[in-house]
Amino acid sequence: MTLFGYRVPMMASLLVWCVIWELVGRSGAMFLIPPLSDVIVAAVALVQTATWQSAAITTLNSFLLGMFFAIVVGIAIGVLMGRSTTADSLLGIWVNIFVSAPLSALVPVLMILFGMGETTVVVTVFLFAVWIIVLDTRAGIQGVPPSLVEMGRSYGASPWTLYGKIIFFAALPEILAGIRLGVVRGVKGVVIGQLLVAIIGYGELFELYSRNFDMENFWALTIILFAAAMGLSALIESIEKRVDYYAGVR
Amino acid sequence: MRNITAQAATAAAVPAGSDVAVEVRGVCKMYNEVEALRGIDLDFPAGKLTTLLGPSGCGKTTLLKIIAGLIPATSGEIRVNGQTVTGPGPERAFVFQDFALMPWATVMRNVAFGLELKGMGKDERQSIARKYIAEVGLSGFESKYPHELSGGMRQRVGLARAFAVNADVLLLDEPFSAVDEQNRRKFQEDLLELVEKEKKTFIFVTHSIEEAVYCSDRIVILSRRPGRIAQIIEPEIDRTASPDAIRRDQGYLDTVEEIWQGLKRYVD
Numbered sequence: 001m002t003l004f005g006y007r008v009p010m011m012a013s014l015l016v017w018c019v020i021w022e023l024v025g026r027s028g029a030m031f032l033i034p035p036l037s038d039v040i041v042a043a044v045a046l047v048q049t050a051t052w053q054s055a056a057i058t059t060l061n062s063f064l065l066g067m068f069f070a071i072v073v074g075i076a077i078g079v080l081m082g083r084s085t086t087a088d089s090l091l092g093i094w095v096n097i098f099v100s101a102p103l104s105a106l107v108p109v110l111m112i113l114f115g116m117g118e119t120t121v122v123v124t125v126f127l128f129a130v131w132i133i134v135l136d137t138r139a140g141i142q143g144v145p146p147s148l149v150e151m152g153r154s155y156g157a158s159p160w161t162l163y164g165k166i167i168f169f170a171a172l173p174e175i176l177a178g179i180r181l182g183v184v185r186g187v188k189g190v191v192i193g194q195l196l197v198a199i200i201g202y203g204e205l206f207e208l209y210s211r212n213f214d215m216e217n218f219w220a221l222t223i224i225l226f227a228a229a230m231g232l233s234a235l236i237e238s239i240e241k242r243v244d245y246y247a248g249v250r
Numbered sequence: 251m252r253n254i255t256a257q258a259a260t261a262a263a264v265p266a267g268s269d270v271a272v273e274v275r276g277v278c279k280m281y282n283e284v285e286a287l288r289g290i291d292l293d294f295p296a297g298k299l300t301t302l303l304g305p306s307g308c309g310k311t312t313l314l315k316i317i318a319g320l321i322p323a324t325s326g327e328i329r330v331n332g333q334t335v336t337g338p339g340p341e342r343a344f345v346f347q348d349f350a351l352m353p354w355a356t357v358m359r360n361v362a363f364g365l366e367l368k369g370m371g372k373d374e375r376q377s378i379a380r381k382y383i384a385e386v387g388l389s390g391f392e393s394k395y396p397h398e399l400s401g402g403m404r405q406r407v408g409l410a411r412a413f414a415v416n417a418d419v420l421l422l423d424e425p426f427s428a429v430d431e432q433n434r435r436k437f438q439e440d441l442l443e444l445v446e447k448e449k450k451t452f453i454f455v456t457h458s459i460e461e462a463v464y465c466s467d468r469i470v471i472l473s474r475r476p477g478r479i480a481q482i483i484e485p486e487i488d489r490t491a492s493p494d495a496i497r498r499d500q501g502y503l504d505t506v507e508e509i510w511q512g513l514k515r516y517v518d
Contacts, residue, residue, distance in 0.1 A: 150320050151350035154338045155364040155415065165367075169354050243354065 034215050043220035051205065058201035062118050063190040066125025070182055074130045075175060078137025079163070082171070088138070099131035103189075107196045118200060121193035128189030129182035136178025140171030173243055180236040187229040271296035271419055271451035272317060277326035279312055285476035286312050290326070292479065294419075298467040299445050299452040303459065303509070305516040309477030310455045311347075311423055317453065318344050318421050330419060340368070343412035345422040349404045351396040357383060357407050358392040364415035375414075382410040385447075387440065402433030413444070419451045426461065438465055439493045446489075459513070463487075463505045464496065471509065474516045481512055 018036055025035030046052050081088045081095070107124055114120040144167050152162045168175075194203025202225065209218040272294040279287040286309040294300045302310040315321045317328055319338040327334050330341055338344075343364065351360050358376060359366070361383055365375035383392055386406040396404055405425055412420050426434040442465060445452055456462050462469050463485050473480040485505045487496055496502055 145348065145350070147346045147348050147350040148352065150315075151344070151346060152367075154318055154320055154342070154344040155367050155411075156338060156340060157367050161367060166352065169352065172354075 031213070032215055034219065038216050039219040039223065042216035043224060046217055046220050047224070055201045055205050058118065059190055059194065062121040062193070062201065063125055063186060066122040066189065067129055067183065067186050069122075070126045070129035070133055070186065071179055073126075074133025074178065074182065075137050077130075078134045078175070078178070079141055079167075079171075081134065082138040082141025082144075083167075095131050095134050098127070099135055103127050104192050104196070107193055110193075111197060116197050116199060120197055121190060121200065121203075124193030125186045125189040128192075129186035132185060133175075133178040133182040136174045136181065137171065140174025140178075141167065143174065144170040173240065176236060176240045176243065180233055180240065183232050183236060184229060187225070187232070191225065269296040270294065271331060272453065273329040273332075274313070274317065275327050275329065277313070277316060277323045277328070279309065279316065279321075280324045287316075287323075288476040288478050290477070290479060292470060294451060294453055295468065296418075296451050297449050299454055299465055300468040300470060301454045301456060301462040301466040302470050302472060303456060303462045303513075304472035304477065304480075305474050305513060306457060308472040308474050308516075310457075310472055313472070313477065314421050314423055314453060314455045317419075318342055320344070340415065341417050342419045342421060343415050343417035345405070345408050345412045345420065345425045347424040347427055349396070349401075349408045349428070351404055351407055353396050356393050356395055357388060357399070360396065360407050361410045361414055364411055368415070379410070379414050382413045383407075385413065385444065386410045400433070402429045402437055405429055405437065409441075409444075413448065417450070419453065422452065422454045424455050424457065426456070426458075434461075435493075441465060442489070442493075459506050459509050463502055463509065469509070471512060481509075483509065 021033070021036045024030065025033050025038070077091065077095075081091055103124075106127065107120070110120045110123050110127075114123055148166055148170055149162065152166045157165065191202060191206070194201045195206055197203060202221070205221055206218070208214075209221065270293045274290050274292040274294075277287055277290040278285070290313060302313060304310050312321065316323045319328075319335055319342070322336075329335070330339065335342075352363065355363070358379055362375040362379035365378060370378075380392065383389060386409050388403060388406050388410065391399065391403065396407065399407070405428070409422075409425070412422075426437055429437060438461060445465075454462075454465060466485065469483045469485065470479060471481040471483065472478065483505065485501065487499055487501050487505075489496070491499065
């Protein structure tokens with residue numbers, strides 16, 4: 001973007017919004033929005049507290065565990081659906097329902113099934129993330145050029161080698177895109193799960209701060225979370241870029 | 251030019267005085283209700299380049315893939331060196347129309363891939379691959395990726411991969427159709443040199459009459475669906491002449507013309 005003949009860096013718009021936030025906060029028009037500078041001070045103090053650290057570790061733990069299962073199961077089901085039309089027509093409808101369904105509504109049911117603890121949160125993360133990974137993996141597998149599979153077969157690849165050395169790598173760009181979208185959804189899952197369970201991790205802190213109208217800490221928590229989610233997504237995107245040249249050749 | 255008609259094909263199926271590398275016996279192929287190939291009986295002489303030529307949809311690629319063992323025949327059988335085959339085997343190597351290179355692997359790994367699948371050690375397979383990369387004229391490109399190469403160079407990689415596994419029979423499915431015209435001519439000339447040098451049996455599918463006549467010892471013309479053998483032609487062209495002389499040779503031009511006259515009726 002250029003403004004009055006000057007090239008404006010990408011993140012400049014963010015600065016504008018930060019200034020607006022600061023001004024609105026300083027004007028005292030809305031008590032829900034404290035000045036940004038106060039929020040940042042609160043954030044620095046917050047990350048040093050034991051409460052935040054243990055909440056972050058609990059949250060990260062649930063998130064990683066849920067994502068691990070989502071990636072493993074998601075890729076497995078996606079490969080199955082991509083390679084077998086029977087599996088595709090059997091599972092396709094469910095995957096498509098769940099990928100767009102408001103899964104938050106299911107969390108209370110999960111609480112009954114798995115209790116008011118971390119298991120529910122892990123399952124929530126899993127359910128939020130897994131479907132998009134399934135769909136993208138399936139698309140990737142279906143997009144593997146048939147000639148690459150024939151190449152593997154004609155040069156004597158066993159079915160396992162075919163999957164491990166050819167099909168998986170050929171579908172990797174789509175699988176990674178699925179994982180990136182899954183991670184974004186998984187972050188939503190972990191927060192929503194913890195908010196509804198309300199007694200563990202980040203969800204507990206959110207509940208605490210918002211109930212007491214402790215807006216500095218509430219916003220500090222939110223900003224840290226958003227930054228973490230964006231950071232994770234950017235990390236996977238950078239891996240995606242490294243395998244980008246795949247797509248150019250297909 | 252030796253012209254063998256379909257009626258006499260069985261008698262002439264075995265070319266005099268040479269070994270047969272691949273035998274096709276009574277092969278039929280049905281795709282659901284569509285008959286792609288009907289009763290194909292064909293012998294491919296060892297050490298020669300035989301071309302399958304025909305209009306699009308005549309099943310020439312289907313026949314090649316049946317010989318490769320990539321798709322099963324509905325009936326009939328394929329024998330390679332006297333052995334009936336039912337699937338892909340190490341004595342046959344395939345060169346793909348769209349190259350079928352792994353975009354995430356270097357030229358070196360792509361060429362050595364057939365050997366890698368056989369479980370050969372890294373040093374050994376790389377030294378073999380290096381030899382064939384040089385043979386197809388790609389020395390210095392070992393660590394490049396396919397997307398860094400032109401279409402013609404990519405197909406050279408495909409060809410080197412097929413040579414590297416040291417199969418007796420090389421199956422080439424329209425290998426030059428995705429290569430631009432100038433590169434194709436050069437590539438055809440190089441291929442003829444390699445045919446001479448490698449002493450392997452080549453089965454070549456093309457829809458280009460000129461390409462078939464220029465490259466082949468034997469041309470099998472298939473009719474339109476259901477694919478049947480319409481004609482077998484052995485162009486008698488002096489291969490020792492320079493490529494440019496061959497392209498101006500009267501025998502070459504006559505053969506191209508005759509095949510075109512035969513195929514014309516299939517073109518709508």
